Amino acid sequence: MKYGRKYLIKLIAFIVLFFTGVTTATAVNATTDDVSASTITKSRNKIAKLAKKQVGKSYVFGATGPSAFDCSGLVQYVYKKAGNTVLPRTTYSQVSLGRKVSMKKLKKGDLLFWGSTVAPYHVAIYVGDNQFVHAATPDQGVRQQPLSTYFYPSAAKRVLE
Secondary structure, three states, X not given: OHHHHHHHHHHHHHHHHHHHHHHHHHXXXXXXXXXXXXXXXXXXXXXXXXXXXXXXXXXXXXXEOOOEEOHHHHHHHHHHHHHOOOOOXXXXXXXXXXXXXXXXXXXXXXXXXXXXXXXXXXXXXXXXXXXXXXXXXXXXXXXXXXXXXXXXXXXXXXXXX
């Protein structure tokens, strides 16, 4: 009977330690996922903030900042400076990045495209609250505008996951 009781106590201790270890490992994984999500959210916010700071700068075809931009140059500049992410130079190349997202589920930093979904003619950065920032035209420069039916994107892509 003594042998059985010692064995039983060791077995219970092992089971408790085993389940405690599993719970701890799960908690560590959840924390790691939370940290990753938090880091991505911070990057999205930095991208939106830097994009808004470019409002009022000049539009110059082929320019990539910091004092003048064309639409894809603005996106490339903001992602590199705020998101530490190197994007290709042209709108045509940028549309191939990330995954397609619904216009109803946009997050800060998502890229908005106008024209064909495989060969767009314009790109902008979604900055939250139904607004986007883009290098509009040589006359208008970099602007912040609301999404509207008048000038509605044909596609949205999420580069930061």
